[in-house]
Amino acid sequence: MKLTCLQENLKRGLATVSHAVAGKSTLPVLANVLLATDGGRLKLAATNLEVGITHWIGAQVQEEGAVTVPAKLLADVVGNLPNDRVTLTLDARTQTVKVECGRFTSNIKGIEADEFPTIPTITDRDPTASLPPDVLREAIDQVVFAAASDDSRPVLAGVLVRLRDTRLFLAAADGFRLATRTVTLPEPVAQAAEFIVPARAMAELGRIAGDSEGPVTITVTPGGGQVLFHSESTELVSRLIEGKFPDVERIIPQQYATRSVLETAELAKAVKLASLFATASQNVVKLTMEPGGELGPGRLIISANAAEVGDNTGELDGMIHGEGGQIALNVKYLSELLGSVKAAQIAVETQSPQSPGVFKPVGQDGYIHIIMPMSIR
Amino acid sequence: MGRTIIHVDLDQFFCACEEQHDPTLKGTPFAVGGRPEGRGVVASASYAARTFGVRSAMPMAHAVRLCPELIVVRPNFPAYREASQQVMERLHALTELVEQISIDEAFLDVSALGEPGEQVARRLQATIRAELGLSCSIGVAANKLVAKIATDVGKSMARSGALPSAICVVPPGEEAAFLAPLPASALWGVGPKTADKLAGMGILTIGDIAAWPLEDLARRFGQHGEDLSRRARGQDDRPIVTERAAKSISQETTFAHDVRDRVRLEQTLRAQAQEVAAKLQRKGLMGTSVKLKIRWPDFTTPTRQLTLPQPTDEAEAITDAALRLFNQIWPERQPVRLIGVGVGGLGTPPRQLTLWDASTPEEEARQAKLREALAAVQARFGAGVVRRGSELGEEQE
Numbered sequence: 001m002k003l004t005c006l007q008e009n010l011k012r013g014l015a016t017v018s019h020a021v022a023g024k025s026t027l028p029v030l031a032n033v034l035l036a037t038d039g040g041r042l043k044l045a046a047t048n049l050e051v052g053i054t055h056w057i058g059a060q061v062q063e064e065g066a067v068t069v070p071a072k073l074l075a076d077v078v079g080n081l082p083n084d085r086v087t088l089t090l091d092a093r094t095q096t097v098k099v100e101c102g103r104f105t106s107n108i109k110g111i112e113a114d115e116f117p118t119i120p121t122i123t124d125r126d127p128t129a130s131l132p133p134d135v136l137r138e139a140i141d142q143v144v145f146a147a148a149s150d151d152s153r154p155v156l157a158g159v160l161v162r163l164r165d166t167r168l169f170l171a172a173a174d175g176f177r178l179a180t181r182t183v184t185l186p187e188p189v190a191q192a193a194e195f196i197v198p199a200r201a202m203a204e205l206g207r208i209a210g211d212s213e214g215p216v217t218i219t220v221t222p223g224g225g226q227v228l229f230h231s232e233s234t235e236l237v238s239r240l241i242e243g244k245f246p247d248v249e250r251i252i253p254q255q256y257a258t259r260s261v262l263e264t265a266e267l268a269k270a271v272k273l274a275s276l277f278a279t280a281s282q283n284v285v286k287l288t289m290e291p292g293g294e295l296g297p298g299r300l301i302i303s304a305n306a307a308e309v310g311d312n313t314g315e316l317d318g319m320i321h322g323e324g325g326q327i328a329l330n331v332k333y334l335s336e337l338l339g340s341v342k343a344a345q346i347a348v349e350t351q352s353p354q355s356p357g358v359f360k361p362v363g364q365d366g367y368i369h370i371i372m373p374m375s376i377r
Numbered sequence: 378m379g380r381t382i383i384h385v386d387l388d389q390f391f392c393a394c395e396e397q398h399d400p401t402l403k404g405t406p407f408a409v410g411g412r413p414e415g416r417g418v419v420a421s422a423s424y425a426a427r428t429f430g431v432r433s434a435m436p437m438a439h440a441v442r443l444c445p446e447l448i449v450v451r452p453n454f455p456a457y458r459e460a461s462q463q464v465m466e467r468l469h470a471l472t473e474l475v476e477q478i479s480i481d482e483a484f485l486d487v488s489a490l491g492e493p494g495e496q497v498a499r500r501l502q503a504t505i506r507a508e509l510g511l512s513c514s515i516g517v518a519a520n521k522l523v524a525k526i527a528t529d530v531g532k533s534m535a536r537s538g539a540l541p542s543a544i545c546v547v548p549p550g551e552e553a554a555f556l557a558p559l560p561a562s563a564l565w566g567v568g569p570k571t572a573d574k575l576a577g578m579g580i581l582t583i584g585d586i587a588a589w590p591l592e593d594l595a596r597r598f599g600q601h602g603e604d605l606s607r608r609a610r611g612q613d614d615r616p617i618v619t620e621r622a623a624k625s626i627s628q629e630t631t632f633a634h635d636v637r638d639r640v641r642l643e644q645t646l647r648a649q650a651q652e653v654a655a656k657l658q659r660k661g662l663m664g665t666s667v668k669l670k671i672r673w674p675d676f677t678t679p680t681r682q683l684t685l686p687q688p689t690d691e692a693e694a695i696t697d698a699a700l701r702l703f704n705q706i707w708p709e710r711q712p713v714r715l716i717g718v719g720v721g722g723l724g725t726p727p728r729q730l731t732l733w734d735a736s737t738p739e740e741e742a743r744q745a746k747l748r749e750a751l752a753a754v755q756a757r758f759g760a761g762v763v764r765r766g767s768e769l770g771e772e773q774e
Contacts, residue, residue, distance in 0.1 A: 175731045251732050280687060284727050307665065308686045330729060354730065372734065374727040 001035070001065025001090035005042055007081050007101060009057040013044045014075040016055045016211070016234055019204050021071040022048035029068055029115045033075075035088065035097070036066035036113060042088075045119055046071060051201040052119035052237040053208070065090050066113035069097050077106050120221070120237055122228045127217035129163045129189035133209040133231065136216055139170050139181040140206035142340045142367055146179035147172035147199035158196035158241040160248070161227075163189040163218070171248045172199060177333050178251055179340075182366040193220050195227060196245055201238035208234045252368060253358055256349035258289045258322035260300055261362060264346045268338040270302045270314035271331060278331040280306035284374050285331045287357075289350065291324045298324075300348075304331070325350060327357050328374045337369050379549045381494040382617070383485040384516040384524035385501065386532070387464065388540050390481035391421035393511050394460050395450050406431070407448035413437040415633040420452055428538045463509050471501065476617045484521050486617040494518075495546045502544065512540045518547040518555075522613035526556065526563060552611025557584030564608055566601065574598075583609045626664070628652045629717025635674050637712045646699045647692075649718040654692035657720060663688035665722030667698035671706055672715035681706050688726060695720060 014033065022030035025048070034045040042059040045052065067090050074097075078086065081101040089098040090110075099106045140159075148156035153175070162169040168183040197205075209216050212231035219228045220240075229236045274285045285304045292298035298320025305311040327350050338346070343361030350357050353376075359369040387393065391409040396402045406426035411417015417437040429444035441447050461480045468475045474486035487497050494517035505511050516527030524547075531543030547555045556564070562572045564583050574597075580586055586594070586609035594602030607613075628649040636642055646669075657664060668682040681702040685694060699718045707713070 173732060175733070176729055178732055246732070282688075282727050307688075308684070328727065354734075356732070370732070372730040372732055374729050376727045 001037060001067060001088070001092075002063040003037060003042055003059045003061045004085050004087045005057055005059040007078060007083050007086050010042075010086055011075075011078050012211075013042075013055045013057045014071070014078060016208065017044045017046040017053045018071055018075055019207070020046040020048055020051045020053040020236075029111050030117075031070060031072070032068035032111055032116070033071040034066065034068050034113060034116045037061045037064045045116075047117055047119050047237075049117065050198060050239055051204060053204065054119060054121075054235040054237075056233050065092070067095055067097055067110045068113055068116050069108045069110040073108060074099075077108065120226060120228075121235065122219045122221060122226075125219055125222070126190055127219045127230070128191045128193050129168070129185070130187070130215045130217045131168060131183075131185060131209075133212040133214070133216050135183050136168075137206050137209040138342075139168065139183050139366075140202055140209070142181050142369075143170045143172045143179040144199050144202050144206065145172075145336050145340065146174060146177050146369070147202075148174035154241055155196055155243040155245050158198050158245075159202040160194070160196055160245040161218075162194045164192045165189065171245065173246060173248065173251075176330070176372050177337075178248060178368075178370040179337075180248055180252070180368045184366075193218075195220060195224065196241040196243065197227060197238055198241060201236065205229050205236055205238075208236055251356075252370065253349070253351065253356060255351070256322065256358065257351045258291070258320065258325055258349070260289050260298065260318050260320045260348045260350075261345055262300055262316055262318040262348065264338060264341050264344055264361070266316050267300075267302075267346065268335070270316055271334050271338060273314055274302050274304040274312050275331040275335060277304035277306045277309055277312045280309040282374070283330045283332055284328050284376065285334065286326055286328045287348070287350075288326045289320050289322075289324045289348075291320045291322060325352065327353055328376050329357060329371050330374060333371045337371065340369075341367075379519045380486060380488045381490075381497075382518055382521055382524045383487055383494060383498055383501070384518075384521065384528045385464075385468065385483050385485065386514050386516075386528045387461075387481040388512040388514055388532075388542060389421055389423055390461075390511070391452060391457055392423040394453070394457050396423075397460075397510060398453070398456065402448065402450070405448060406444050406446060407450055408437065408440055409450045409452050410437050410440075412451075413441045413449060416631055417449075424538050424540060460509065460511065464505060464511065464513075467501070467504055467508065471497070474617045484524065484617055495544065498544050498546070502542065506542075512542045514541050514543040514545075516545050516547070519549045519552060520611075520613035521615055521617075522565060522608055523547050523552045523555065523611050525565075526559065529563065530555075530559070547611075553584075553587055553609075556609065556611050557582060557587065559583045561586055564605065566605055566608065571598070571601075571605075625668070625719045625721035625723065626653055626656045626660070626662070627668070627670075627717055627719025628656075629670060629715060629719075631672075631715045632713065635712035635714050637710050639709070642703070642707070642713060642716060643700060645716055646703060646718055647696050649716075650696040650699050651692045653718055653720050654690055654695055657690035657723075661725060661728075662723045663690045663726040664720030665689075665724070666720065667695055667702065668719040668721060669699050669702035669706065670715070670717040670719065671703075671713055674712050674714050676714070678715070679706060682721075684722070688722070688724060689720075690726075 036043045040061055041056045043056050045054040077099055084102050087100040095110045095112055097108045097110055147159055151157050156174055160171040166185045166188045168185055171180040214232040217230045226239055278285045285302055288301040290299040297317045300316045300318045303313045337359055341361045343364050345362035347360045347362055356370045356372050361367050404425055408419045408422045408426050408431055410419040419433050419435045419437055419440050422431040426444055431440045431444055465477055468483055468485055472485055472487055476484040498515040498517050505513055514528050514532045516524040518524040518527050527545040527547050531545030532541040535541030535543055561567050561575050561580055561583055586605055591606045594606050630645055665688050666682055666684050668680055670680045672678040683698055
C-alpha cells in the first residue's frame with residue numbers, strides 16, 4: 001500500500017472514526033484504525049463491535065493495500081504534522097506503516113488488516129429514508145442526553161427512532177425525564193420503520209451529520225438487527241437495541257393547570273445561579289409560578305436551599321396563566337434541557353407538585369421535554 | 378365533646394411469648410434477659426419471679442441472687458416483634474387512630490366508635506386473649522396521660538403473682554380526683570430529681586401538686602412547673618400520633634468486659650455505623666448529625682455530636698464522623714464500658730419521581746379496578762391464589 005493525502009483531511013478523518021475505537025478490549029486490533037485503499041480513496045474505519053464508523057478521504061493511490069495501526073498513536077502523530085501532503089507506505093513484510101510529511105518520518109507498527117472485523121455495509125437494499133443533515137443533528141442533540149447512561153434497562157440506554165410518512169420521531173427517556181422531537185421531512189420515507197439505536201451511536205451520528213453537507217440516508221438490515229447511516233463521506237453502522245420502548249405518548253400529559261412562558265436565556269441564568277446551591281441539597285430547585293393579573297405579568301420564582309451552604313432566590317417575569325403552583329426539579333435535568341433549546345422563549349406546563357413539568361420551546365412545536373419532579377416532604 | 382382514649386399494655390409480654398413457645402415455663406419464676414455472668418439485665422420477669430422481687434432492668438446477676446431458682450431465658454426478639462405486630466393488627470382493626478409507643482404498649486382513640494370505653498376495652502382484651510393467647514391490661518380515660526396511669530393503677534391492684542389482666546376506667550370529669558392520691562412520681566415528667574425537690578416542698582402526691590399555687594410552681598420549675606400543674610389536674614390534650622416519627626436512630630453496645638483496645642473499639646463503631654445506615658435506608662430517612670456516646674467504667678457517659686455537610690444514609694459518612702468524634706473524646710488506652718453511634722436530624726430526603734409514577738387518570742382508574750378485583754378474588758379463594766408471574770418463575774428455580 002502506498003498513497004498520498006492531505007494532512008488536514010487525514011486528521012479530520014481519524015477524528016471522525018476515533019469515537020468508534022474500542023477504549024478497552026480483549027481484542028487488540030479493536031484499538032486500531034483500518035487504513036485501506038478503496039477505489040482511488042483512502043478508507044479509514046474503526047469499530048468497537050457495537051458501533052462501526054467508516055470515513056473516506058481523497059488520496060492519490062500508487063499501490064493498493066490495507067493495514068491496521070494503533071488509532072491513538074496515528075492520530076497523535078498526524079495531528080502534530082505540518083499541514084502538508086502525507087505519504088503512507090506499508091511494508092507488507094513487517095506490517096509497518098511509514099508516515100512521511102515534510103521533513104518528518106515515522107514508522108508505526110501495525111496488525112494485519114485480515115484480523116480487523118468486517119464492518120457490515122448494506123448495499124443490496126434501498127435506503128429506508130433520507131434526512132437533511134442539519135435537521136437530524138439538531139433533533140439528535142435535543143433528545144440524546146435524556147437517554148439512560150447505565151444499562152439497567154437496556155431500551156432506555158437507546159434512542160427510539162420512528163419513521164413514518166414525512167415524519168421522523170425521536171425519543172429518549174432515562175426514567176426521570178423524556179425528550180421527544182418530531183421533524184417533518186421534505187419527502188416521505190421510502191418505508192416506515194421503528195427501531196432503538198444505542199444513545200452513544202446516536203451521539204456519533206449527530207456529530208457526523210454536523211460535518212456533512214449532503215443528506216444522511218438510513219437503512220435498516222432485513223433482520224432488523226443493525227442500522228446503517230450513510231452521509232457523503234462517512235458511514236456509521238450500529239447494532240440496534242432489542243425490546244419495546246415505553247409508550248411515550250401515554251407519558252406526555254395532555255393538559256395542564258398552569259402554563260408559564262419565559263425568556264429561555266433569563267431562565268437559564270437563574271437556573272445556573274440556583275444550581276450553585278442546589279448541588280449541596282440533592283440538586284433540588286423549586287419553581288414557584290405566580291400568575292399575573294389583568295395588568296401585570298406573572299412571576300416565576302426559582303429557589304434553592306442547602307442547609308449547610310446557603311440559599312438563593314431568583315425572580316423572572318413571565319406570562320403565567322392558570323392556577324399557579326410549585327414544582328421541585330433536579331437542577332441537572334433542568335440545565336441540560338435549557339442547554340438544548342435554541343428558541344428565545346420556552347413554555348413550562350405544570351399540574352401539581354407530583355406531576356411532570358412539560359417544557360416546550362415556543363415556536364418549535366416538534367420538541368417536548370418532560371421532567372419528573374422531586375417529591376419533597 | 379370529650380375523647381375516649383384507651384391505653385393497652387401487654388402483661389409481662391416477653392415472658393408471655395416465651396410461655397407460648399415453652400408451656401412448661403408457665404407459673405415458674407423465670408426472666409427473659411442477658412446471662413447473669415455477663416452484664417445482662419432483666420428485660421421481662423414472670424409474675425412468679427416478681428414475687429421474689431425480680432424487676433425489669435435489674436442486673437440479671439442480682440435477680441439470680443434474689444431468686445436462686447430463677448430460669449434465665451435468652452430473648453427471641455423476632456418472635457416478640459411478630460407477636461407485637463399481631464396485637465397491633467387487632468388494634469388497627471378497631472380504629473385507624475392507633476399510636477404504638479413501644480413493642481407492647483399503644484394508645485387508641487376510640488371516641489368515634491360511640492361505644493362506652495369500658496365495653497370496647499373488654500372486647501379488645503377478650504379478642505387478644507382468644508386469638509393470640511396474650512393477656513393485657515387496659516386503662517380508659519379522656520386523655521393519654523390519665524389512661525396510661527389508669528393502666529398502671531389497674532395492674533398494681535392485681536393479686537401478687539397473678540396476671541393482672543386489669544381494666545381501669547376513669548370516668549370523664551374525675552381525672553383530678555383519680556390522680557390525687559397517687560404519689561407525685563407517678564406523674565409523667567416527675568423524675569427522681571423533681572420528686573426530691575417536690576418532697577422538699579412537702580409535695581408528696583399528685584393531689585398536692587394540683588393544689589399548689591401554679592405561679593409558685595412556674596417560678597420554681599419554669600415551663601415544666603406549669604406543665605406539671607396542668608397534668609396533675611388530669612389535663613392533657615395531646616392527640617394520638619399515628620405514625621411515630623423517629624427523632625434519631627442509634628446503635629450501642631455494652632461490652633461484657635471493659636475494652637481499651639483501639640482496633641476493637643473502632644471495629645465496633647464501624648459495625649454500628651453500618652447497622653444505623655441500614656436502618657436509615659430501610660426507613661427511607663437521612664440524618665444531618667452524628668452522635669457518639671461513650672461510657673467510662675465509672676458510668677459517666679459523655680457524648681459528642683457533629684453536623685454533617687449533607688444529609689446522609691451512608692455507612693461511610695456515618696463511620697467517618699463517628700471515628701472523628703471518637704478520636705476527640707477517647708484518651709488512648711482508656712477503658713470503655715459502652716460505646717454507641719446515633720444519627721439525628723432525621724428527615725425524608727427528596728425523592729426523584731419516575732415517569733412511570735405519573736399515571737393518567739384512566740390508568741389510575743384501571744389500577745383501582747384491578748386492585749378491587751384482586752381483593753375480591755383473594756377474599757374468596759385466599760391470599761395466595763393470585764400471584765405475579767415473576768414470582769412463579771423464582772419458585773421454579
